[in-house]
Amino acid sequence: MALNSTMYRFKIKLSDIDKGLYETLELRVPLHPSESPPFFLSRILAYCLNFQEGIELSQGISTPDEPALHIKDLTGALKLWIDVGNPSAKRLHKASKSAEKVRVYTYRDPAILIKR
Numbered sequence: 001m002a003l004n005s006t007m008y009r010f011k012i013k014l015s016d017i018d019k020g021l022y023e024t025l026e027l028r029v030p031l032h033p034s035e036s037p038p039f040f041l042s043r044i045l046a047y048c049l050n051f052q053e054g055i056e057l058s059q060g061i062s063t064p065d066e067p068a069l070h071i072k073d074l075t076g077a078l079k080l081w082i083d084v085g086n087p088s089a090k091r092l093h094k095a096s097k098s099a100e101k102v103r104v105y106t107y108r109d110p111a112i113l114i115k116r
Helices: 037-049 089-098 110-115
Strands: 006-016 021-031 055-057 069-072 078-084 101-105
Touching: 006 037, 021 037, 037 055, 037 069, 037 078, 037 101, 078 089, 089 101
Parallel strands: 078 101
Antiparallel strands: 006 021, 055 069, 069 078
16 A cells, blocks of 8 residues: 655745745645655755746656756746756756756755765
8 A cells, every 4th residue: 555645834934135025935745755854845945945936846756757846937838947856967968958947956965975
């Protein structure tokens, strides 16, 4: 039997003086059992750092080919691809071909991963 995701609710008061942005965000984000808490919190932090109209969280690990977060314009074209973790060069290449901008937020030291 598959384990269910746990739904978390966040109420975030977001303010960015430089952009003149003052928002209260109410997010409902599922945490899949195989998803680590640092990855989960990094997704939430990336959402807040890149908040603008059209930003969306992906469906999580059930859609591995999609970015963790993305922003599309009104035509459906991908404007911003946001990945969390340490994506492969192949994935970054795909992201750079799919979107105007690509951002990566890591939550582990990349040097540790190379030594393994």
